[in-house]
């Protein structure tokens with residue numbers, strides 16, 4: 001640490017001009033830090049915008065390759081797939097999640113063929129598949145932990161069989177990482193990674209996402225018996241420690257911006273690849289303010305993404321991935 005006082009010390013010297021600022025910059029965002037969440041729907045020749053997420057689309061599989069090609073060309077390393085399941089395929093047990101012909105599996109096979117070098121992330125949780133909108137199965141009026149695990153393991157193996165590279169359990173059931181790791185290994189998928197949503201909070205910021213995948217209107221009640229209380233931070237450390245002990249290769253904090261303190265603590269304490277999910281509501285806020293002329297959308301976007309790096313994130317899941325990658329590539 002330097003010591004000294006003004007006027008010998010002038011902090012502004014290192015901010016004097018652009019090249020100095022570039023030289024002393026401590027953190028930098030790169031295209032390699034971005035994971036792009038993509039919404040897929042059944043049908044043909046449909047590209048529809050998500051209501052509260054201007055610039056974010058739900059696309060049918062025949063349009064998927066064209067939709068992602070420009071983003072792949074910019075070098076975004078990985079895509080996270082989020083299916084909207086038609087309501088007639090939903091049931092109380094989330095059965096469709098284990099169907100090898102379900103939407104995410106077909107999308108995975110298609111993308112692996114078109115873009116073999118792009119990482120594919122599969123969200124694992126039952127909410128896109130249950131008619132009650134919860135991430136697990138319900139026994140009595142409780143989202144049952146242990147009964148849900150067997151459905152999640154089937155879902156995980158099903159996705160891995162289709163070619164998913166990273167299984168991302170977002171369900172917050174206890175013991176799911178160990179169960180999924182065991183099932184993947186038994187099925188010959190020892191190389192498939194697990195990036196757990198280790199600290200996932202019961203958040204209002206998921207609203208636009210639930211509209212996009214059609215789980216919001218179905219949802220009865222809330223998710224507070226399994227997703228974390230926004231009041232808690234020490235609890236997140238326990239969640240991360242458990243997921244790592246159970247075999248998680250990477251961990252995630254979600255939402256992102258309101259939880260940067262958690263990202264920082266996880267990164268410092270565990271020193272493992274820590275990701276943040278800049279969720280749908282965070283995207284919606286920046287876009288809405290930008291569209292109203294209340295702030296500079298592009299600058300707010302880049303600043304928010306850099307903030308994740310500063311907090312210690314290895315990377316960010318963000319709906320801004322295409323726009324940010326364009327800027328980072330200078331195109």
Ligand code: PBG
Nearest residue numbers: 125127170205206209279280281
């Ligand atoms: C599913 C899931 C959710 C999100 C990602 N996976 C919603 C939820 O838990 O209700 C939210 C992502 C976003 O808001 O962008 N379990």
